[in-house]
Amino acid sequence: MPAPSITFAGLPSGARTAIEAEIGSILRVEDVSTGLNSSLSALAHTADGAVFLKGLRSDHRWVWTQQREADINPYVTPLAPRLLFHVIAGGWDLLGFEAIDGHHADYCPGSPDLPKVTVALRELASLPCPDIELRLAEQRLADYVADPADAEAFAGDALLHTDWNNHNVLITRHGAHLVDWGWATRGAAWLDPAHWIIWLIAAGHTPSEAEGAVALLPSWKSAPPRAVNAFAYASGNLWEEIAGSAPDDWTRSLLDAARLWQQHRKDRS
Structure with a gap:
C-alpha cells in the first residue's frame, strides 16, 4: 500500500x-x-x-x-x-x-530518453558498492523463485537501484538522474537492466525489444540465461503479490508486463 x-x-x-x-x-x-x-x-x-x-x-x-x-x-x-x-x-x-529541473523519463518505443537511461545504467554499474547496510537481492527475491537455490544467482557486489519506475528517472539536457534510493540493494550487476526490462514492456515494448534495449550494457552481457529466467519467474510472482485481488490500472500494467516477459523467457528455454 x-x-x-x-x-x-x-x-x-x-x-x-x-x-x-x-x-x-x-x-x-x-x-x-x-x-x-x-x-x-x-x-x-x-x-x-x-x-x-x-x-x-x-x-x-x-x-x-x-x-x-x-x-x-x-x-x-x-x-x-x-x-x-x-x-x-x-x-x-x-x-x-x-531540485532537478527535468521531466520524468519516457520509456515508450522510440523515445529520445532511452539512450540517456542506458547511459545512467552504465554509470551506475561503474560505481563501487559502498560499505553500508543494504538489502541483498538474493534475500529480497527468495520468496518468489521456484527453488530457493535459484535466488543465489542474484547475489553479487554491485550497487543496484532496483526501482526503475519512470517517475524515479528525471531527464535533463545533461542526462538521466536517479531519485528515490530507498530500496537500494547489493546484488548481481545485471539485475538493474532486468528490472528496467519490465518497465519497458509496460511502456509498449515487446519482450524482445526490451531485452534489445539493454543488450549492449556490459552488466547485461554478464547475465547467465538461467539466472535471467529465474528472475523473470520471480518478478511475475512478485507483481502478482503486489497486485493482489483488485489491482489498479498502474499495477495491472506492470503485472501484465512481468507475465509477458516470464512467458517470453519460458518460450526461449
Whole structure:
C-alpha cells in the first residue's frame, strides 16, 4: 500500500520550522504527487532556489528508507541529486534534496530518453558498492523463485537501484538522474537492466525489444540465461503479490508486463 499523502501545509509546525532552519525562509511551496514510498513530496522555493522535500512519519513502517537514502547519497551523486539535509522533527522524518529541473523519463518505443537511461545504467554499474547496510537481492527475491537455490544467482557486489519506475528517472539536457534510493540493494550487476526490462514492456515494448534495449550494457552481457529466467519467474510472482485481488490500472500494467516477459523467457528455454 502507498504511504498516505500529506501537503507541506499539513505538516506539524515543528516539522515546518525544522525545514526552514535548514534551507531558510520558504517563499512558496508546490505540493507534487507522491510516490509509493513517500507521504510528503513538495518543492520548496526560497531566495536561494528550490529544494525538493520528501518525508514519512517517524513511526511509518518504511521510515528506514529515509535513512537508507541519506546514507547512500554521498556515493551516488551526481547521478542522483545531492542531499541537503536530513532532520527528524514534529514526528516526521524529512529529507531535502537539490531540485532537478527535468521531466520524468519516457520509456515508450522510440523515445529520445532511452539512450540517456542506458547511459545512467552504465554509470551506475561503474560505481563501487559502498560499505553500508543494504538489502541483498538474493534475500529480497527468495520468496518468489521456484527453488530457493535459484535466488543465489542474484547475489553479487554491485550497487543496484532496483526501482526503475519512470517517475524515479528525471531527464535533463545533461542526462538521466536517479531519485528515490530507498530500496537500494547489493546484488548481481545485471539485475538493474532486468528490472528496467519490465518497465519497458509496460511502456509498449515487446519482450524482445526490451531485452534489445539493454543488450549492449556490459552488466547485461554478464547475465547467465538461467539466472535471467529465474528472475523473470520471480518478478511475475512478485507483481502478482503486489497486485493482489483488485489491482489498479498502474499495477495491472506492470503485472501484465512481468507475465509477458516470464512467458517470453519460458518460450526461449
